[in-house]
Amino acid sequence: MTDVVKEEQRIVVGVDGSEPSKEALRWAVDQGRLTGAAVEAIAAWEPPTDWYGMVPKSDRPSTVEETAERNLAETVDQAVGSHPGVDVRTTVAKGNPAAVLLKAARDARLLVVGNRGRGEFTEALLGSVSLRCTQHATRPVVVIREDS
DSSP: OOHHHHHHOEEEEEOOSSHHHHHHHHHHHHHHHHHTOEEEEEEEEOOOOOSTTOSOTTOOHHHHHHHHHHHHHHHHHHHHOSOOSSOEEEEEEESOHHHHHHHHGGGSSEEEEESOSSOSOTTSSSOHHHHHHHHHOSSOEEEEOOOO
């Protein structure tokens, strides 16, 4: 296998700070060690919605993005430490989490997601993001299920 091919191998993993997403990240890092693929940990953010004044106007998108960047860095450090033995890159992108992950995974080898993040339907078999990813991805998807 040439170095050029190795550099193009990438595993995309969705990270939202939840325990299932940390498990998904750990799994992706382990897979990256086995295959020589880099891991791209992605956090998506959306501007807060002002529901009848419940969200302070000071939560500008730049503040939300900065918070997402800080949370992603902390989550990666908590889940896999500072020396995971594989190249772990972090990306923060504005948009719907499933759409962001699907776009990022178009040219990846694999997409990894946790089954229950911060969705509204916590009793669902799969969360809305993992369900959409499994239905629409053009690459293989691994869903790391939360232990019940």
